[in-house]
Amino acid sequence: MRSFPPLPDVRDSRAPDALLSGHLWLLELIDGTGLRFRMEASGLLRFGDPETTYGDPGAAPVALRPAVRDVRERFDRDALRDAVDTPEGVTFFGVATHHRGTDYDWDRLPPFLGTDVWIGTHEGSESEARAGAFRPPDAAAAIFEGVGLDPVNAIEREVNGRDFDPEAYAVPQSAWRDGPAAGVVVRNKRGGRGVIRAADGPTDTGAEAPAVDDPEAIAATYVTDDRFERVVEALDRRGEEPTVDAVADRIVEAIARETPVRFAGGGGSADPARVRTAVIERTRRRLDDR
Structure with missing residues (x-):
């Protein structure tokens, strides 16, 4: 390539x-x-x-x-x-x-x-x-x-x-x-x-992110109502069922894309699998409450 x-x-x-x-x-x-x-x-x-x-x-x-x-x-x-x-x-x-x-x-x-x-x-x-x-x-x-x-x-x-x-x-x-x-x-x-x-370009200090070795803190901070609803609505638009696994996967990706959290394999040390486990618990509760 x-x-x-x-x-x-x-x-x-x-x-x-x-x-x-x-x-x-x-x-x-x-x-x-x-x-x-x-x-x-x-x-x-x-x-x-x-x-x-x-x-x-x-x-x-x-x-x-x-x-x-x-x-x-x-x-x-x-x-x-x-x-x-x-x-x-x-x-x-x-x-x-x-x-x-x-x-x-x-x-x-x-x-x-x-x-x-x-x-x-x-x-x-x-x-x-x-x-x-x-x-x-x-x-x-x-x-x-x-x-x-x-x-x-x-x-x-x-x-x-x-x-x-x-x-x-x-x-x-x-x-x-x-x-x-x-x-x-x-x-x-x-x-x-x-x-x-730009003269004052962005500096990626990660200061806004919770501790990268604490998946519970990451999930608690970033599995927001807005992010959850956006993911569910995106799956609905595509005709895909918003299962716990599908929603959790998309939320983890959204956290990686939209927040200062850095995941292992991409220049950081947050473990995607451990964060996903923490996200799943919150996702299951939110889906049950819908």
Whole structure:
């Protein structure tokens, strides 16, 4: 699977000199974890984060599982087959949105936002490498929409690079929270890219989280009425029975995605199995009371 492209700091001397030429797209930088995937000839989707790939979708860290499920449920395989001759040569890149220090409006923010599309073989001019290329930002956004997924939101489109001063640029408000964006990704249509991070970026101290070795405290803090009802309603909309196991699994994933709790296997030490056991007891009582 194709690796994530580098994203240098636009204000750093290592940023490509040609990045700020031509017309630029400014995209919101989302504070989450990179998630990539491709479709095999059978239609099976294979996933990976920036460092590794998963032999099975269930092997993804708990905080990334809502994004994996979102892609698997919404991805239009036939649309991809109709669009390219070799679907397995296409790699999709994006962000699995979860709490890494930035508190988003989790009800509105999609679990996955697409950022890039690599097409391994494609029709193009002779000057384009036949081995493949990343698509320009406008084309990538259209591709994600064409296969049923949400592209990352553009802050500005077609900004003349001659008029863009990265040193004077102020990171705007986020589309997904009441506060500034984590930063802005600057893209040109020739594949150049870089990032301008917010001066006071998020710091993930985990100070708000209960002790990570206390699953009862985690469950008591985060199995709220609102979170419970949102999970049950989501299962109902899909026509799935809200069993104790199904609701508990989704609540644990919601805790991993929406809160400062860090689970083992994802850079933290809370044990997902022990937290799930604590969540099950509260879930059973709540379902019995419905």
